[in-house]
Amino acid sequence: QIQLVQSGPELKKPGESVKISCKASGYTFTDYAMHWVKQAPGKGLKWMGWINTYTGKPTYADDFKGRFVFSLEASASTANLQISNLKNEDTATYFCAREWWNNFDYWGQGVMVTVSS
């Protein structure tokens, strides 16, 4: 069955970096784009951007340009999100989600990233 399994929770200090992963299984990884979605505590969903899993080209939403990097380990069917120079406002749960015809048909379980001094 199709699964997106994300890495575990992270506790970081301001200014540090974090890399979270999303491992896909049960389908051909390069056939579907992967998106990233942020959900701050008690808040709604915010789209961060996506990565073309065939070409590796990332596209970032305006609010996520600069400190955020999407990457792939295609041989491992894994998409990664790296956030550098972490700020308190980066505290959130980050989801990966598989795109299917302009919407998302499978989601990872989410990774809670806590930024605190």
Next chain:
Amino acid sequence: EIVLTQSPTTMAASPGEKVTITCRASSSVSYMHWYQQKPGASPKPWIYDTSKLASGVPNRFSGSGSGTSYSLTISSMETEDTATYYCQQWSSNSPITFGSGTKLEIK
């Protein structure tokens, strides 16, 4: 960017009651998609392409709309429908956006 405005923000419905959640877009969109999210869980695809139910979604749910106005309807509220529902669009020349969510509770 197309802004999606959901209403109501929060609502409570009695078992058996009909529920309608609306999602208004700041510009016309071709399709609307809906997700259900329960506390501590990831969003689940619920309705796609405006009116198609995702796998496993009970048929008391339905979706409709066009242009700038879309809705999700539950014909008869059940306890298990308690959740937050989000609409989402991705139209050409606009980034993906989500509505701010509608929290639905049981009375």
